Amino acid sequence: xxxxxxxxxxxxxxxxxxxxxxxxxxxxxxxxxxxxxxxxxxxxxxxxxxxxxxxxxxxxxxxxxxxxxxxxxxxxxxxxxxxxxxxxxxxxxxxxxxxxxxxxxxxxxxxxxxxxxxxxxxxxxxxxxxxxxxxxxxxxxxxxxxxxxxxxxxxxxxxxxxxxxxxxxxxxxxxxxxxxxxxxxxxxxxxxxxxxxxxxxxxxxxxxxxxxx
Numbered sequence: 001x002x003x004x005x006x007x008x009x010x011x012x013x014x015x016x017x018x019x020x021x022x023x024x025x026x027x028x029x030x031x032x033x034x035x036x037x038x039x040x041x042x043x044x045x046x047x048x049x050x051x052x053x054x055x056x057x058x059x060x061x062x063x064x065x066x067x068x069x070x071x072x073x074x075x076x077x078x079x080x081x082x083x084x085x086x087x088x089x090x091x092x093x094x095x096x097x098x099x100x101x102x103x104x105x106x107x108x109x110x111x112x113x114x115x116x117x118x119x120x121x122x123x124x125x126x127x128x129x130x131x132x133x134x135x136x137x138x139x140x141x142x143x144x145x146x147x148x149x150x151x152x153x154x155x156x157x158x159x160x161x162x163x164x165x166x167x168x169x170x171x172x173x174x175x176x177x178x179x180x181x182x183x184x185x186x187x188x189x190x191x192x193x194x195x196x197x198x199x200x201x202x203x204x205x206x207x208x209x210x211x212x213x
Contacts, residue, residue, distance in 0.1 A: 023061045030067050033178060037075040047075065048084065055088025059096040059143045065089050066174045073178025081175035086167050093146040093163045100150025127158030135166025139203045173199050 030036060040047040055068050068088060072081040131154070134145050149159050177192040 023063075026061055026063060030063065030071070033067065033071045033074050033181065036071045040071075040075050051075070051084060052088055052091060055085075056091040056095055058088070059092035059146060060099070062143055065092070065142050066170075069171055069174030070178035070181065073175030074181055075178075076175075078172070078176055078179050081179060082168070082172045085171035085175055086164050089142070089167050089171065090160060090164045092143075093149075094160065096143055096146035097150040097154075097156070097159055100147040101153065127154040128162045131159055131162025132166040135163055136169060137203055137206050138170070139207055170199060 040051055043050055051068075051072065058065065058068060069081070069085040072085045072088070075081065076084055127149075131145070131149065134140060135142075138145075140148075146159075146163070173192070173195045177189075177196055180186065180188040180192045183189055
């Protein structure tokens with residue numbers, strides 16, 4: 001038990017240091033999706049693998065998933081971009097899930113900077129339904145749901161399938177935006193921007209309806 005705690009503490013310390021050192025730098029890097037696209041394409045046949053690797057570790061650094069979807073659409077197009085985005089967010093969710101599951105609440109609270117994780121405990125019993133719902137209508141931060149699912153020991157298969165399926169609509173919208181971002185005056189970009197706005201206000205409307213009963 002002591003050895004496990006020591007290992008968890010050392011791992012926590014190392015990852016926390018890495019996050020503190022590099023998160024700001026990574027945020028600055030992804031501010032320009034075109035630069036990331038050029039970086040990925042410079043590796044030609046390895047572009048997909050590198051994108052998925054970056055997408056996987058995204059949840060540790062709490063980088064915005066939407067930005068990665070935009071990069072995916074800009075780099076790989078609508079169809080392939082949507083698929084890669086869903087795979088990427090699923091992999092990042094799996095990483096967060098297992099971090100929470102095996103390193104415990106203290107580790108997760110440190111990563112999330114003590115953000116409140118207020119998700120109904122029913123998610124453990126009806127995992128697939130609730131995970132899909134929380135991905136479709138993101139009333140909680142994407143990564144918070146992943147970490148909370150690990151803490152509550154949600155069924156792993158439910159978590160994986162729920163994350164992948166529930167992420168599809170959002171992934172499509174943001175990859176569509178990324179694929180059209182090079183022509184911001186065109187109708188395609190305007191449609192994509194409209195869809196992003198609708199997607200963004202949906203959780204707000206949903207929370208309002210819940211409060212009103």
